[in-house]
Amino acid sequence: MSSPSERLAQILTEGRFVAARELGEESAAALHTHAKERYLALEATIPRFQSSMDRRLFELGPPVLAIYQALQHDLGVDRAPALRLAEDMLLAFSRKQRSRHPFLGAAMDVVSRLRPAWPLPMRSTPAREPGGSRLDRAGGAGALRAADARECPLVTFARRHGLPEVVAMICRLDELQAKELHRAELRRTGTLDTGAARFDFRYVMAKK
Template identity: 70%
Template sequence: MSSPSECLAQILAEGRFHAIRSLGEECAAELHTHAKERYLALEATIPRLRRSMSRRIFELGPPVLAIYQALHHDLGVDREPALRLAEEMLHAFHRKQLHRSALDGIAMDMMFRLRPARNLLMRSLFAEEPDGFRFEQADDAGALMAFDVRACPLVSFARRHNAPEIVAMICRLDDLKPSARRGVELRRTGTLGTGAERCDFRYVAAKK
């Protein structure tokens, strides 16, 4: 598991092509500097989550916010182009992570196919953590796994820094992960990050 600061360095590196294409060489270099400065200013406000799973889910929030703040406030990029470029950089990083994490994908494939492994994961989700993610089991007989997220520290963190608009791009990464898994689809109607009252995760067997 990477730290948020390591994620920032990786997103800046993997997203450099997109930054140069949109901003030019000089401004892309300035983005690198300003994003690191913004991250250092945010670091003290990062919640100290105890559970490794919570930290892993949260880890992209601070670097994405730092990049967005650097684009929007330091470089003067308008809101929508700043969000679009930040998401392009995030996707470049995410694609590289999926490529590097082939073994993780195999492990997740096995977990979805084995009921004891699914049950173990579900139990770990529901462990209590103040100010962390709050999961609730959902009833859906047709799903391999079904749960809702009722509280999200990513949303709280972004709102605290007056940038709730960044969370949606992190939510959208979830839609990319199951596509790499054989035979499993994620069905979801909304997320807290996009203004819904819950994130409804339903992992189902894919139709052949």
């Protein structure tokens, strides 16, 4: 598991060409500096969870938020293009990560074929620690894996900083990962950052 500061460095490196294309080389270099400054200001507010699941949520959340803040407040980029550019940089990072692990998709696909290896609807679990995630038992016909997130510390963190919109781009990485599967697909109808009462996950057999 990487730290948020390590992830920030990776996103800035892998997404540098995207920033240079949109902003120019000089502004891309400035973004690198300002994003690190913004991250240092955020670092003290990052929750210190014991749960590996909750810690993993914060690998990307604070780095993306710092980049988004730097684009808006330090470089004067408007909200919509700043959000789009931050997501494009995150996607560039994600694509690079997947290219470094070319067998990950195949391994996930093998798992999707082995129904017993996929947990059946999860038992309800309370927050493992104050402020942590809460997953509830979920069902669904034909679901290989099903869960409802009722509380998400990353959504709380982003709202506290007035930028809940950054959560959606991180959640979309789940969809990209799910596309690596050939025998299963991800379905969901709502997310906590958009005001839904639950963030539902349903992995079902794919109709491909």
